[in-house]
Each structure stands twice: as C-alpha cells, then as structure tokens.
Amino acid sequence: GQNIDQPTEMTATEGAIVQINCTYQTSGFNGLFWYQQHAGEAPTFLSYNVLDGLEEKGRFSSFLSRSKGYSYLLLKELQMKDSASYLCAVLDSNYQLIWGAGTKLIIKP
Amino acid sequence: DTAVSQTPKYLVTQMGNDKSIKCEQNLGHDTMYWYKQDSKKFLKIMFSYNNKELIINETVPNRFSPKSPDKAHLNLHINSLELGDSAVYFCASRPLAGGDTGELFFGEGSRLTVL
Numbered sequence: 001g002q003n004i005d006q007p008t009e010m011t012a013t014e015g016a017i018v019q020i021n022c023t024y025q026t027s028g029f030n031g032l033f034w035y036q037q038h039a040g041e042a043p044t045f046l047s048y049n050v051l052d053g054l055e056e057k058g059r060f061s062s063f064l065s066r067s068k069g070y071s072y073l074l075l076k077e078l079q080m081k082d083s084a085s086y087l088c089a090v091l092d093s094n095y096q097l098i099w100g101a102g103t104k105l106i107i108k109p
Numbered sequence: 110d111t112a113v114s115q116t117p118k119y120l121v122t123q124m125g126n127d128k129s130i131k132c133e134q135n136l137g138h139d140t141m142y143w144y145k146q147d148s149k150k151f152l153k154i155m156f157s158y159n160n161k162e163l164i165i166n167e168t169v170p171n172r173f174s175p176k177s178p179d180k181a182h183l184n185l186h187i188n189s190l191e192l193g194d195s196a197v198y199f200c201a202s203r204p205l206a207g208g209d210t211g212e213l214f215f216g217e218g219s220r221l222t223v224l
C-alpha cells in the first residue's frame with residue numbers, strides 16, 4: 001500500500017529552527033509537495049521537489065532524497081504565525097496526490 | 110477575487126437529509142477535486158473531474174455524487190447523510206490532469222456537521 005509518515009506534533013521556540021521529516025512509500029513518484037494549513041483554513045502551497053537536493057525559498061527550505069524515500073521541511077527564524085499543520089504529499093505514478101496526516105507545529109515564545 | 114470558492118462554509122443538518130456543496134474556480138484550470146478532511150486531519154480524495162469527465166472515484170459511497178455543469182464548477186451532492194459524513198470538505202483545482210505537476214489551489218472548505 002501507499003504510505004506517508006510524518007510526526008504528529010512538534011514544538012519549537014520562536015526564533016529557532018525546526019525540521020519536519022516525511023518518509024514515503026508510493027507507487028511511483030512524480031514529486032513531493034509541502035503544504036501549510038492553519039487551523040480552520042485551507043492548505044496553502046509551500047514547496048515542490050522532484051529532484052534530489054535542497055530547494056530554498058526564504059525562511060523555508062525543502063529537501064528530497066528519492067533513493068531514501070525521504071523529505072524534510074526546514075523552517076528558520078520561527079515566528080508565531082508559523083504555528084500550523086504541515087502536510088507532506090506525494091504525486092504517484094498516476095499523478096494522484098497521496099497525503100500524510102500532517103505535523104502540527106507549536107511555536108512557543 | 111477568490112480563486113476557488115465554495116459554499117456554504119458551514120452546514121449543519123440532520124441525519125437522512127440531502128445536501129449540496131458548490132464549488133467554482135476562476136483560474137481556468139482543467140481539473141477539479143473534492144477532498145474530505147476528517148477529525149484525524151487526513152486529506153482523502155473523493156473525486157476528480159477533468160473537463161467534465163470523472164477520472165477518479167476513490168471508493169466513495171454512492172450517496173456522494175459530483176456534478177459538473179461546466180469546466181469551472183464541481184458541485185458535491187450528498188444523499189441520506191450519516192453521522193460519519195461530518196467533516197470538512199475541500200474543493201481544489203489544478204491546471205492540468207496528468208503530465209503536469211501544478212500545485213493544488215484549495216477552496217476555504219465547507220464544514221459539514223450531521224446531527
């Protein structure tokens with residue numbers, strides 16, 4: 001079966017750095033997405049990786065290793081507004097998005 | 110202008126009723142989706158429509174029926190509502206179906222509560 005694993009919850013301090021991991025086992029691979037979802041709101045796109053390596057976008061970076069079935073989202077200089085759920089999703093061989101359950105990130109002052 | 114809009118945002122109804130949720134996108138996208146997000150926060154795909162053709166139906170009960178009057182609209186109709194149908198339903202759209210890795214644009218969600 002297809003599976004996306006990510007931690008249920010993480011806590012970090014304002015101004016610090018946090019890394020949210022995602023491992024996946026899917027039927028084929030056509031890219032991996034990270035989405036941010038604030039409570040009661042729709043998910044919003046953060047990043048897309050299809051090649052191995054690190055993609056940097058401001059305070060957020062996303063890394064992919066296809067051979068390991070592994071990705072992480074790195075958040076730097078954490079702000080209180082970064083408190084949200086972070087969803088990992090993989091596009092499989094049929095271009096279907098397979099979603100993880102999300103990681104709830106709690107930022108403390 | 111809201112890119113993907115869905116109505117109503119909140120819906121409270123009794124078991125056994127029939128209800129509809131509407132979705133419209135003004136992005137000119139070819140593919141639209143309905144997702145269900147339950148209390149465990151998993152996003153589960155329900156339907157996908159590409160140019161008015163159903164291309165995915167993820168073992169959803171036939172009480173749920175998508176209706177697409179045109180490329181810009183994908184409505185969700187639910188018959189004989191059950192308690193387990195309580196969830197947030199998200200509409201989303203993408204530029205192309207297959208062969209493209211365009212990001213999903215989500216509507217704001219419709220929170221359905223069945224009493």
